[in-house]
Every structure is written in C-alpha cells, then in structure tokens.
Amino acid sequence: MQPTTQPLASSFRDPSGFVFQRNGVLYRQVNKVFKYDFDHFIKSGCYDHFVNNKWLIPFEEVAENLSGSDNWYKTLKPQRIPFISYPYEWSFDMLKDAALLTLHVAKEGIAYGVMLKDATPYNIQWLNGKPIFIDTLSFEKYDSSKPWIAYRQFCENFVSPLVLMFHRSQPLQSMLQAYPEGIPLTITKSLLPWTSFFFFYTYLHIHLHSKWSARKTANTPVTRTNFSEKKMIHILDSLTALVQKKKWRDKPTTWSQYYEEASARGDYLEKKKEIVSEWLNKIEFSSAIDLGANTGEFSYLLAEKSIPVVAIDFDHSAINKLFIRVKNDGKNILPLVVDLANPTPAIGLNNAERASFIDRVQVDVALALALVHHLSIGKNIPFVQLSELFQKITNYLIVEFIPKEDEKVQLMLKEKKDVYYDYNEENFLEAFSHNFSVRDRKAIPGSYRILYLMKKNA
Numbered sequence: 001m002q003p004t005t006q007p008l009a010s011s012f013r014d015p016s017g018f019v020f021q022r023n024g025v026l027y028r029q030v031n032k033v034f035k036y037d038f039d040h041f042i043k044s045g046c047y048d049h050f051v052n053n054k055w056l057i058p059f060e061e062v063a064e065n066l067s068g069s070d071n072w073y074k075t076l077k078p079q080r081i082p083f084i085s086y087p088y089e090w091s092f093d094m095l096k097d098a099a100l101l102t103l104h105v106a107k108e109g110i111a112y113g114v115m116l117k118d119a120t121p122y123n124i125q126w127l128n129g130k131p132i133f134i135d136t137l138s139f140e141k142y143d144s145s146k147p148w149i150a151y152r153q154f155c156e157n158f159v160s161p162l163v164l165m166f167h168r169s170q171p172l173q174s175m176l177q178a179y180p181e182g183i184p185l186t187i188t189k190s191l192l193p194w195t196s197f198f199f200f201y202t203y204l205h206i207h208l209h210s211k212w213s214a215r216k217t218a219n220t221p222v223t224r225t226n227f228s229e230k231k232m233i234h235i236l237d238s239l240t241a242l243v244q245k246k247k248w249r250d251k252p253t254t255w256s257q258y259y260e261e262a263s264a265r266g267d268y269l270e271k272k273k274e275i276v277s278e279w280l281n282k283i284e285f286s287s288a289i290d291l292g293a294n295t296g297e298f299s300y301l302l303a304e305k306s307i308p309v310v311a312i313d314f315d316h317s318a319i320n321k322l323f324i325r326v327k328n329d330g331k332n333i334l335p336l337v338v339d340l341a342n343p344t345p346a347i348g349l350n351n352a353e354r355a356s357f358i359d360r361v362q363v364d365v366a367l368a369l370a371l372v373h374h375l376s377i378g379k380n381i382p383f384v385q386l387s388e389l390f391q392k393i394t395n396y397l398i399v400e401f402i403p404k405e406d407e408k409v410q411l412m413l414k415e416k417k418d419v420y421y422d423y424n425e426e427n428f429l430e431a432f433s434h435n436f437s438v439r440d441r442k443a444i445p446g447s448y449r450i451l452y453l454m455k456k457n458a
Contacts, residue, residue: 005067009352010122016137022066028059028136029067030074037140038074046112046139055105056133057081081134082287082308082334083361086354087121087157088177089336089344091320092165092248094131095173097327098124099158099243101131106148107236110229115142119150121157121176122354126334129326144229151235152213155205156182159242163202166246167193171316173337180347180354185210201242250317268447269297275442276301276367276398279453283396285364291340291393292371296322296333302367303331310361314339340371340389341379358392366394369451372428373402373409377420383431391435397454401428405448425450 007018016034020027030038041047050056059076066075087095098121106116116138123135148154157176160183164172168191175183189210196202276298286307290299293311295318302309311333313319322335338344344357368390375381390397402409403425404418413420429438436454443450 005069009350010348010354012349014118014137020067026078026080027062027066028076028078029069029072030076030137031069031071032073033071034137034140035073038137040141041114041136041139044112044114046109046114047136049108049112050105050133054127054130054132055101055108056136059136076136078134078136081125081127081132082332083310084125084355085334085336086177086344087161088174089338089357090121090173091316091323091335091337092162092171092173093320093327094126094323094335095121095158095162095165096243096246098131099154099162100240101133102154102158103236103240103243105133106150107233107240109139110142110232113142114139115148117149119154119157120182128330128332129323129328130330144232145227147227148232148235152185152209153182154239155209156185156188159202159205159239160185160188162243162246163196163199163206164188164191165248167196169249169251171337173316177344177347185213201238201245205239205242248320250320252317268444268449271445272369272400272449272451273298273301275444275451276369279398279440280305280365283365283453285396287363288365289361289363289367289393291366291368292374293322293335293367294318296325296335298367298369299333299335300331302365303333307332309333310363311335312338312340314341341375341381358389361393363394365396365398366390368397368399370400370402370408370449372399373406373412373423376423377409377412377416383422383428384434387432387435391456395456397436397452397456399432399452399454401425401450401452403448403450 005020005022007020011019015031017028017030020029047056051058057079059078062075062077064075065072087098090098101124102116102119109115117140118135118138123133123138124131125134126132161173161176164175185206188206192206197207280301288302288307288309290296290302290309290311293299293313294315296311299309299311299322309332311322314337316337319335319337326333326335338357346352346354346356346359348354372386375386376383404410404413404423432454436456438452439455440453441450
C-alpha cells in the first residue's frame, strides 16, 4: 500500500519512523523495523522515567495507521512544542544545557537497558528555560558489548562548538549552520589554541579522538573489542565533566547592558512599560515575539500573559544573560541569537530540511522597541523593507520610532555620514501604512521617542 502522508521535510533520515502532519495535528509513526526497540523502551519503564522527569515529551498513542504505509507499527501523537529552534540560534549556556541533558538521558537509560542512539542537538527543544528531548525513536535496546554509536556525533555537535567558544571567547554557535551534521573534529582541532592540549578531557575527546579517527580508512580491519557498561559510564562521565567545566567568559557589551543604561534615564523605562502594558491589555493574543529583546525586560512583560514568548537579539551576551534568567525562574520565554538584518536561512536538503526563521515565526503580537533606528541607520535598511519584514511575522506590532534629535541616534550619526535624509516620522508612517494601520500613538514622556500600536492590514 502506498503511503498517503509524506514525512515532514526535517524527518526523513531515520528508518525507525518519521514525523508527519495531518489536519494541522502532528504525529510520529513508528516503523515495523523499530518494533523491538520501541517496545523495550516503553515496557522497561524508561519512557515513563524520562517523561516524569520532564526530559522527554510525552505522547498519546493513536490506534490507527494514519500514514497508510505498509511499514506502520504504531502512531504517536506527541506533545507539541510552541516554537522550533535550531542549535545555531542557541547561546553558549543553552548549548551546554542541551549537551548535559543528552549525556544524562544516555546514562540514565542504561539502568533500564536502553541506549541513546542519536546525539544530535536537533532532537532537543526548549520549554520554560529547560531543554527537552522530542525524538521518542532515539532510544534503542542497550547492548553492553558495543561502544556508544553516537559518540562521534556528540563530540562534533556539542563538544566542538562548546570548546571553540570557550577557548576563543567568541560566539561561534553559527558554525553549526555551516556544519549542520557537526563541526568535524579535524576542523575543531585546527582552530583550537595550543593551550587546549593541557585540558585533559578536551585533549581526549577532540585531539586524540581526531587523531584516532584520521588513522581509520576503508581498508582498516574491524577489530572486536570487549566493551562494557562500566566503560560506557566512564565515557559519559568524562564527557559530562568536560561540558560542566566550560564556562562562558562574559564580556559586557552595549546591548547586554542596555536596560541598565535605560534605567538611569529618569523614568523613561517605566513610562515605556506602562504604555506597552496598556496596549497589551487591549488586544487579544496567544503568541508573541520580542524583536531586539536585549536582556528581556519587555519579554517578561509579554510572559506575564502566560503565553509562549520568543525573544531574539543579535547580541550573544545579551541572549545568554536572558537565558540564565529564564532558566532560573522557569518563564515560558525562548531566547535566541538571531540577527534580523540576516535572519536564519533555510538549509539542508532542498533548502527545506531546516526552515528559515521567518517561516517559523508567525505570532499575534511583536514588539520592536528601540530597534528601527538600528536597522534603518545602523544597517541601511529602508522603512519599506522593515514594514515588509514585520508584516511577515506578526498581526499586531508595537513599534518605537526614535527621531534624529535623540541622543542615541546622534551618537550613531557621529560614526557615519548622515545621508539618511528620509529618516523622519512622516516617511516612517507612510512606509508602514502599506502593511499596517495605526491604532494608537503615544509619546514617551521626557524623551523624543514615540510608540505606535499597529495592526496588519487585511
């Protein structure tokens, strides 16, 4: 029988099963080939253990072959994640926490006779500041005589970017976009400083691992080594120690300290919050994004509505600081490192395997506060282009216009020639009128700044 449903563009590589959508509902099919491993994962109690500890999303079983495939064994309806993000959009501490969860479930599963067969960060998403596994088919029956099949995958997807970011003190998570299957060990090794040889676990899992892998060829005879559970746990523990010891060396940036500076300007920040809060109380919405969120003052204002909030900024330090805050208090905010002037593109097979940021984010309300002047003057993006960008993202828009008289704009213009003759409120409104209608306008007391509540045109 020919299948009537096709897998999602991101779910075609695993022969164990696939994810598909029907009538707007997400399902996962378990294929016959994975019957033995799936049944063991469930009957062993491992699934319940992981779900109860919120390490894995739960599912409901649907007793119907919805795909129409001859390979069908079971249909699962998993809990849906509000927003799918990718590892090249995560900050250092997000990548670190995702790595630690991966190692933790791999070790915890051993007690149930289960082993993690996939160690890709694409199997992890975020809920309330915590990482959670989304792929139920990543767990197979454990064979203690075999080494961890996902060891190299883990090193290239997690260890490589973490040690590079640690030793170079640079936000290099975007390298995972260039290397979506993991940064090759040889490249990581070549980019690390010579001092990394003195970090034992880095030497073991990167330098020595790379050297050993380079010696293997297609003609290298397969040798059967006697592996054991004890050796497996030792490897997982050493990787955990490596990841735990890596800390992000935070350097204060203009954006990571933005709201500290704003708070020093009288009651500007509080007045701004009052206006935004008033408008949020007037409109109905169930999803939101904070564009140019910095450290998340207004992201938290959105989160007070008990809705999922995405918070983006191009500044890694600001987003990492926001993530640590969200992690500690459990708010439903997803901080991501995204540059609106160069948002995440679609990559992978047919440029469809990993969707672009713009295609993934469709929300009811967006905040664009203290942002337009940075994009228009800082990035030379015309108002018309900004209006087109925002209308692809949101239904309601709360946007701040900062005129040239403002000290921050004056500071920007000191560093570049003022050729922005059309940068004024009249042209701003004319450009945005093609996609939005103004519902309200309020000046922020004590400043030149103006807030607008807009709604996308029908």
